[in-house]
Amino acid sequence: MTPEEKARVKIDRWFEDAGWEVTDRDHYTPAATAVAIREGLLENNLEADYFLFINGKAVGVLEAKRKEVDITADYVAEQAEHYTRAVPCCYQTHSNPLPLVYLSNGESVLFKNQEKEDSAYDEINRIHSPKEIVKMLGIEDQFAGLPVVKKRGLRDCQFEAITELEKSFRAGQNRALMVLATGAGKTYTAVTAAYRFLNYAKMRRVLFLVDRNNLGKQAEGEFGTYRLTETGDPFNTIFGVSRLKSAVIPKDANVVISTIQRLFAFLKGEPITTDNDDDEESGTTEDIILPPNPALPQDYFDLIVIDECHRSIYGNWKKVLEYFNTARLIGLTATPVPETKAFFNNNIVVNYTLEKSIVDGVNVGARIYRIKTQETENGGAIRVGDKLRQVTRYTGKVETITNRESQNYTKEELNRSIINPAQIKLILQTYKDAVYSEMFIEPQRELNFGYLPKTLIFALNEAHANNIVKIVKEVFGKEDDDKFVQKITYSSGDSDALIRSFRNDKEFRIAVTCTLVATGTDVKPLEVLIFMRDVRSEPLYIQMKGRGTRTIGDDVLRNVTPNAFSKDCFFLVDAVGVTESEKTVPAPGEDEGPTETITFKKLLERMTHGELPDGYFKLLAARLARISSKSTEGQRNEFTELTHGITMADLSERMFKAIDPETSPSLPPYRNVNEPNLDRKGLFAPLANNPKARELLLTLNAGFIKTLMPGEDTLISKGFSMEEAQETTSAFEDYCKTHADEIEALRIIYNNSGEPLTYSMLRDLSVQLRRANSQFNVSQLWNCYSLLNREKVKPRSTQEEKEALTNIIQLVRYALGQIDRLDSLCSSANQYFNLWYGQLQRNISDKQIEVIKQVVRYIASNGAVTIKDIREEDKSQAAQLVKAFGNLTEANKALLSLAGFIIYHRNVA
Numbered sequence: 001m002t003p004e005e006k007a008r009v010k011i012d013r014w015f016e017d018a019g020w021e022v023t024d025r026d027h028y029t030p031a032a033t034a035v036a037i038r039e040g041l042l043e044n045n046l047e048a049d050y051f052l053f054i055n056g057k058a059v060g061v062l063e064a065k066r067k068e069v070d071i072t073a074d075y076v077a078e079q080a081e082h083y084t085r086a087v088p089c090c091y092q093t094h095s096n097p098l099p100l101v102y103l104s105n106g107e108s109v110l111f112k113n114q115e116k117e118d119s120a121y122d123e124i125n126r127i128h129s130p131k132e133i134v135k136m137l138g139i140e141d142q143f144a145g146l147p148v149v150k151k152r153g154l155r156d157c158q159f160e161a162i163t164e165l166e167k168s169f170r171a172g173q174n175r176a177l178m179v180l181a182t183g184a185g186k187t188y189t190a191v192t193a194a195y196r197f198l199n200y201a202k203m204r205r206v207l208f209l210v211d212r213n214n215l216g217k218q219a220e221g222e223f224g225t226y227r228l229t230e231t232g233d234p235f236n237t238i239f240g241v242s243r244l245k246s247a248v249i250p251k252d253a254n255v256v257i258s259t260i261q262r263l264f265a266f267l268k269g270e271p272i273t274t275d276n277d278d279d280e281e282s283g284t285t286e287d288i289i290l291p292p293n294p295a296l297p298q299d300y301f302d303l304i305v306i307d308e309c310h311r312s313i314y315g316n317w318k319k320v321l322e323y324f325n326t327a328r329l330i331g332l333t334a335t336p337v338p339e340t341k342a343f344f345n346n347n348i349v350v351n352y353t354l355e356k357s358i359v360d361g362v363n364v365g366a367r368i369y370r371i372k373t374q375e376t377e378n379g380g381a382i383r384v385g386d387k388l389r390q391v392t393r394y395t396g397k398v399e400t401i402t403n404r405e406s407q408n409y410t411k412e413e414l415n416r417s418i419i420n421p422a423q424i425k426l427i428l429q430t431y432k433d434a435v436y437s438e439m440f441i442e443p444q445r446e447l448n449f450g451y452l453p454k455t456l457i458f459a460l461n462e463a464h465a466n467n468i469v470k471i472v473k474e475v476f477g478k479e480d481d482d483k484f485v486q487k488i489t490y491s492s493g494d495s496d497a498l499i500r501s502f503r504n505d506k507e508f509r510i511a512v513t514c515t516l517v518a519t520g521t522d523v524k525p526l527e528v529l530i531f532m533r534d535v536r537s538e539p540l541y542i543q544m545k546g547r548g549t550r551t552i553g554d555d556v557l558r559n560v561t562p563n564a565f566s567k568d569c570f571f572l573v574d575a576v577g578v579t580e581s582e583k584t585v586p587a588p589g590e591d592e593g594p595t596e597t598i599t600f601k602k603l604l605e606r607m608t609h610g611e612l613p614d615g616y617f618k619l620l621a622a623r624l625a626r627i628s629s630k631s632t633e634g635q636r637n638e639f640t641e642l643t644h645g646i647t648m649a650d651l652s653e654r655m656f657k658a659i660d661p662e663t664s665p666s667l668p669p670y671r672n673v674n675e676p677n678l679d680r681k682g683l684f685a686p687l688a689n690n691p692k693a694r695e696l697l698l699t700l701n702a703g704f705i706k707t708l709m710p711g712e713d714t715l716i717s718k719g720f721s722m723e724e725a726q727e728t729t730s731a732f733e734d735y736c737k738t739h740a741d742e743i744e745a746l747r748i749i750y751n752n753s754g755e756p757l758t759y760s761m762l763r764d765l766s767v768q769l770r771r772a773n774s775q776f777n778v779s780q781l782w783n784c785y786s787l788l789n790r791e792k793v794k795p796r797s798t799q800e801e802k803e804a805l806t807n808i809i810q811l812v813r814y815a816l817g818q819i820d821r822l823d824s825l826c827s828s829a830n831q832y833f834n835l836w837y838g839q840l841q842r843n844i845s846d847k848q849i850e851v852i853k854q855v856v857r858y859i860a861s862n863g864a865v866t867i868k869d870i871r872e873e874d875k876s877q878a879a880q881l882v883k884a885f886g887n888l889t890e891a892n893k894a895l896l897s898l899a900g901f902i903i904y905h906r907n908v909a
Contacts, residue, residue: 859903
């Protein structure tokens with residue numbers, strides 16, 4: 001490098017350290033706030049060594065000299081100041097002449113602001129940050145002080161998200177959506193954005209909206225541990241972070257964390273004194289009406305970050321966000337629905353899918369293990385004389401009864417109104433039998449149920465969860481162990497403490513939940529998800545699967561699961577057909593809570609007091625028809641007796657006909673409750689005058705939970721999905737044949753030419769395969785082939801066999817039909833070394849044989865090798881090999897020959 005080039009390397013680093021983008025003029029883009037253009041073009045074909053732009057406007061120049069030049073010499077300053085007056089008219093400028101002048105020789109930096117009267121050059125030995133220059137020049141643009149985003153500490157997807165978000169806001173957008181796969185670090189990305197906007201963009205306060213209170217605590221923790229700051233100090237020591245849990249927001253709070261429900265209560269001036277999860281359900285029947293004088297001004301927040309934004313900001317709740325109409329909005333989600341995209345004006349600044357995250361190694365993929373039982377697939381029957389434990393939902397009454405009327409039940413009713421303990425036990429027993437014999441077998445884990453892989457079970461409801469916990473204890477012999485399996489639901493007490501315990505404690509192996517741990521919650525050691533409930537909502541299903549995708553370091557995993565090796569995938573145990581059922585994309589909030597605006601009990605009460613509009617009759621008629629259809633004959637007869645011969649179906653039909661506008665005569669119109677309304681009262685009289693009939697309806701409407709004692713079920717099938725394995729292997733085989741001429745390693749294997757296959761070739765092939773399809777990873781492909789033809793696929797029994805890069809060679813050869821058995825080259829390496837050595841009849845010492853044996857293991861794991869490759873790792877070993885074979889050429893020939901025996905099982909030297 002020339003002296004000038006050496007100086008510019010240092011100057012480039014000063015700019016970059018200060019938050020500038022350094023580029024040449026052909027690659028300039030105004031998207032960055034602060035850009036230093038090398039060899040910037042001026043008038044009369046002059047060039048500034050560095051031409052400085054803030055927010056697209058030229059603000060100064062830097063004149064660079066080599067180290068030996070005295071930059072205090074007058075001619076250096078005169079040259080630079082002349083450049084500030086030679087700006088082409090095609091460039092926007094802050095002022096003319098440009099105000100800022102820097103002089104540097106790579107050792108020191110002189111600076112002058114020409115806007116100041118009688119200004120002189122100061123030795124500053126650095127470059128000012130964009131934030132400093134914005135303040136210095138009085139630039140009003142809110143985002144002009146943002147430094148260039150640095151990749152350090154950020155994943156590629158996070159770097160893209162922050163960069164594109166800031167471009168979007170600078171371009172005038174006020175809403176932006178970040179679509180980031182579960183596990184990709186949505187919260188960390190949002191904290192980064194919040195820090196940059198608070199620190200550099202003149203924002204004062206950020207609202208961080210969460211979907212549930214426990215996720216608010218999790219976010220608060222992220223703000224506390226975030227250190228990607230200028231000083232390296234935690235975020236919450238630089239800016240105040242407060243979770244909304246009282247009627248007062250601290251004056252120094254720059255970040256407020258809350259659910260939208262709590263924020264609404266705060267705006268209304270209602271006391272917030274609890275820290276429970278009761279306010280976290282997004283569904284609501286109340287009408288959201290802001291008070292005349294909300295507790296916060298409309299411009300209180302400059303930025304609102306909405307986590308899980310596909311859920312709780314729609315319908316009536318949107319009014320709360322719309323109140324803060326000056327704030328910019330950022331949405332975070334892994335599962336956007338059309339309404340979400342529309343809400344954020346289709347301004348998606350990053351779209352990082354789960355599939356892409358698996359390819360990048362940010363997340364792990366799933367293997368599906370299907371369990372089918374007779375009851376789960378087809379429902380069952382309750383026979384006359386069967387013993388039942390019956391809970392009346394309306395009254396809570398519990399009794400043991402003998403069934404008097406045979407009843408068939410569907411699989412949809414199972415675990416809702418019918419509990420069959422035998423069905424739950426069969427699923428759990430099947431999982432227990434398979435976990436160490438079929439799932440965690442590569443390499444084989446020690447059979448130790450005390451360290452059962454961390455397992456999360458999704459239950460249908462609270463009662464179902466209770467039954468699962470009870471039967472887990474029975475199946476795993478943990479009746480007296482209160483830690484092994486625990487329920488994490490809204491009724492479980494401190495759910496945050498339970499989640500922490502599940503994440504960190506060795507004794508807590510199985511968690512049972514309904515929806516509380518279905519979204520957002522991060523439990524990295526989780527290795528098994530068991531679905532014992534179906535899910536028809538596509539976004540919710542993706543979120544639930546996302547609980548298992550998190551990656552974790554091997555040592556960290558073994559801290560909580562000592563018999564584990566590594567987490568290369570997670571197992572999704574499908575016990576209800578969730579992976580096969582058709583999924584829908586509900587509107588935001590559709591699956592989040594009750595939508596009716598009046599309960600059945602209140603409906604009957606109001607109608608009994610004479611409030612009888614057509615709408616109420618329509619609701620009641622529909623409910624009567626539904627209750628009648630799900631009731632037993634005995635229950636229908638009981639109602640008929642109470643109403644003196646009027647059946648539920650008859651009463652429903654009368655009401656529908658009476659309010660049908662085409663029926664003549666129809667009911668007289670209803671105006672208010674104070675009018676006689678005799679015809680309407682007559683229609684409702686069978687219930688108005690019969691409180692016992694109304695109570696029976698309420699009881700039947702709430703329903704019963706019947707638990708079979710003990711029940712029975714049979715296993716139909718169990719195992720990994722053959723269809724998925726066939727689809728994956730077929731796609732892999734097609735890819736290998738189609739792309740055989742495009743990828744070097746694939747070409748060599750396809751042609752079976754015996755050419756050396758090196759580590760770099762195999763690594764490139766591995767990357768190309770994962771980019772093509774997230775299922776094309778060694779573990780997944782090996783498992784799929786094993787599932788389809790177990791007799792011809794040898795499990796990789798050691799860590800060395802499992803991690804060998806050369807497994808890719810074997811998979812491709814097996815896919816192309818070149819070998820009829822799939823096994824790791826590591827397993828046969830020593831055998832082929834002996835064959836190789838025996839054929840060559842080399843007269844070498846035992847010590848030298850040991851040296852070559854070390855190379856045998858390297859070749860079996862990483863591919864062909866040369867002396868140059870070995871020398872980079874171990875010069876002594878390379879020297880011993882050269883000595884063993886006489887010279888470098890002979891040593892390389894021997895290594896190539898050895899690789900041929902190990903990889904191709906033949907001599908290719």
